[in-house]
Amino acid sequence: MDTREISDGQYEWLVGEIRSWTALGWISGDQSTQILSLYASPEQRAARRSERSIGVLMGLAALLIGLAVFLLVAFNWAAMPAGAKLAIIFATLGGTHWGGWFLRYRRGNRAASDVLFFLGCLFYGAAIALIAQIFHINVRDASGFWWWGVGVLPFALVVGSVPLHALVVAILGIYTSATAFDWVWRPEAWGFWRGFSASVLSVPFLAALGLLWAYRRGSARVLALYVALIAFWVVMQPVAWRFDDSPVYWIGAVGALLILIGECHPPRDELALPYRFFGVALAGGALIPLGVYEFNQSSLVGVPPIHLAIEMASAVIVGALLLMVAADLDRRRTGREMSLWGAVVDEKRRWFPLALLVFFSLLGLWKATVAEPLLATIAANAGMVGLAFWLMRTGLNEDRGRPFLAGVAYFLVWAISRYIDLFGDFGGMPGAALMFFLCGAGLFGVARFWSTRKVAHNV
Amino acid sequence: MSENTPRPVADPELGRIPSASAKPGAPGWLGRREPALIIAAAALQIGLLAWMAIAAWVPRLTGQTVLLQVEPVDPRDLFRGDHVILGYSFSRVGSLGDDAQGAPAYVTLAPEADGVHYRGGLPSITPPPPGTLHLRGTFDAPGRATFGIETFYVQEGTGHQYEQAVRDHRLWAEIAVSPDGRGAVKRLVIE
Numbered sequence: 001m002d003t004r005e006i007s008d009g010q011y012e013w014l015v016g017e018i019r020s021w022t023a024l025g026w027i028s029g030d031q032s033t034q035i036l037s038l039y040a041s042p043e044q045r046a047a048r049r050s051e052r053s054i055g056v057l058m059g060l061a062a063l064l065i066g067l068a069v070f071l072l073v074a075f076n077w078a079a080m081p082a083g084a085k086l087a088i089i090f091a092t093l094g095g096t097h098w099g100g101w102f103l104r105y106r107r108g109n110r111a112a113s114d115v116l117f118f119l120g121c122l123f124y125g126a127a128i129a130l131i132a133q134i135f136h137i138n139v140r141d142a143s144g145f146w147w148w149g150v151g152v153l154p155f156a157l158v159v160g161s162v163p164l165h166a167l168v169v170a171i172l173g174i175y176t177s178a179t180a181f182d183w184v185w186r187p188e189a190w191g192f193w194r195g196f197s198a199s200v201l202s203v204p205f206l207a208a209l210g211l212l213w214a215y216r217r218g219s220a221r222v223l224a225l226y227v228a229l230i231a232f233w234v235v236m237q238p239v240a241w242r243f244d245d246s247p248v249y250w251i252g253a254v255g256a257l258l259i260l261i262g263e264c265h266p267p268r269d270e271l272a273l274p275y276r277f278f279g280v281a282l283a284g285g286a287l288i289p290l291g292v293y294e295f296n297q298s299s300l301v302g303v304p305p306i307h308l309a310i311e312m313a314s315a316v317i318v319g320a321l322l323l324m325v326a327a328d329l330d331r332r333r334t335g336r337e338m339s340l341w342g343a344v345v346d347e348k349r350r351w352f353p354l355a356l357l358v359f360f361s362l363l364g365l366w367k368a369t370v371a372e373p374l375l376a377t378i379a380a381n382a383g384m385v386g387l388a389f390w391l392m393r394t395g396l397n398e399d400r401g402r403p404f405l406a407g408v409a410y411f412l413v414w415a416i417s418r419y420i421d422l423f424g425d426f427g428g429m430p431g432a433a434l435m436f437f438l439c440g441a442g443l444f445g446v447a448r449f450w451s452t453r454k455v456a457h458n459v
Numbered sequence: 460m461s462e463n464t465p466r467p468v469a470d471p472e473l474g475r476i477p478s479a480s481a482k483p484g485a486p487g488w489l490g491r492r493e494p495a496l497i498i499a500a501a502a503l504q505i506g507l508l509a510w511m512a513i514a515a516w517v518p519r520l521t522g523q524t525v526l527l528q529v530e531p532v533d534p535r536d537l538f539r540g541d542h543v544i545l546g547y548s549f550s551r552v553g554s555l556g557d558d559a560q561g562a563p564a565y566v567t568l569a570p571e572a573d574g575v576h577y578r579g580g581l582p583s584i585t586p587p588p589p590g591t592l593h594l595r596g597t598f599d600a601p602g603r604a605t606f607g608i609e610t611f612y613v614q615e616g617t618g619h620q621y622e623q624a625v626r627d628h629r630l631w632a633e634i635a636v637s638p639d640g641r642g643a644v645k646r647l648v649i650e
Contacts, residue, residue, distance in 0.1 A: 075614065075615045086512055089508065090505060090508070090509075093501075093504065093505060093508070094501070094505060097497075097501035097504075098501075100497075101494070101497055101498065101501075104494075104497075105494055117497075120501070120504075121504075124504045124508070127508050128508070128511070131508060131511050131512050131515070132612075133542075133612040134512075134515075134612075135512070135515035135516065135519075135643060136608075136610050136611050136612055136643070136644040137515060137607070137610065138605065138607050138608075138609050138610045147507055147511070150507070151503060151504040151507055154496070154499070154500035154503055155497070155500045155501075155504075158493055158496040158497050158500055159497065
């Protein structure tokens, strides 16, 4: 059975407590053994750390060997005939995968076999490049990355190692960025594979397989990889469809959607964290330039109103659908008798991401129609402060330090940004002093509130 | 807080709840068939590579060989590491490609008087009559069509002779053309 990992200090505390409970007769000796067997002992943790260190070292070695093969490919030795090159390619690839299979099922060494499979998947990518060299296939076409990703994904799903999933995500991410800019919607001109392999169509399907795998295995790390890929793909869509060359409002709306997806998970579910992390990064990142008056004034973000309307409407529709599906799932999970609308309204933690989504949509539409920069700048600043306080509040509600610290850090980013672009020019030192005083007072208030709340919570 | 309610734990790692959908430790459908699936995944990679190699090799074996004159594409960017970018007169399509971007491009090849060298006509979106020697490509950018014969790889540090030859208009590409219009560069010829 897999054991849960806790720190050495926590394990010692648990052992002490269980001894006390056993001495008091609350639990039997067998029960204390069973409880302790749920957690990894310090010895088991040390062994796992050692195994991981060796794995990391072997992974680095595999990466370096893979890079060496790539450089050899790049040299393109002309003296070797094409047939010999092909024979070496297939022998190397087949031999590496056979070695991985042998180590896994004949020697029982999964860590070493994971390294060999990873190396084999690097060789596979090198083989695509080498065959392109042998037959002088055009380099302008990025489809080699697609075939590489398609070939590695089954390995990642079956072998399940994080480096293999990371390799798939990196390859498909490169492919998405390489193909998004010259994408043309021309289905009648494509064959099936060329049409399907376009990143606009195929990447979500491929990423969805990884996403399903991550949910099935409950792996937040692998989920984070695929959420990053899907978020990147979604952000690139206005560019790919020639809708919007600087999709700042869309990026913010996608961030809000990701936060909303995170909040659609059950409370404190660790699989919600990747959505929240990337959502906050996107929404928070989009608000930083939008909080600057000159940015809102510039024509850089000027896009046709109809395009922005379509972008924002699609984000709001997806958000509304998400809310309804999540509310329905909540009803089924809890067995509560209430209307769908009642279930939607009842889940208050989803209100903020929904408000953020509507906020970005309105901000985008405002830019496209009215285009008055001052109000948009003030609203974006209010959004920044709102996001910072939501992060702090989430950290307090869940007793987790990272969101709270992220909220404090974002609040400081907001304060410093405003100091630079406002008081640096015309407010001078007194203005900056007043603003920092207000910021400090605000944070002090939050700290006092947290302190009072913790005391009340622990009574 | 009631006595039955567990106190909130200080360590966030302990406080997190694994997803209800997670099935750690359970072998599952994938886990039960893992050895066979790994073999299938490796076979898929080898199969894709074999298909890629065969698809590139067949036109070389079965296609008609022609010589097409190569033009310099951009003298400042002729060599990008270890490959040569090859340009052809029929690759430049002017305003024709603007509306046709993404559509197939067909160019008919006509022999010169010596019967060895060939020249291409103006690319069209209409397929030529059956039996006509032609190249099939794509209008992949405004003003440009590509036919899969625009790249030639050379060993690192050996491309200077081709660079000079293309500037002197003495460089020809030996292309194998299959009946369905697929072209493949076999070698470069300096005349």
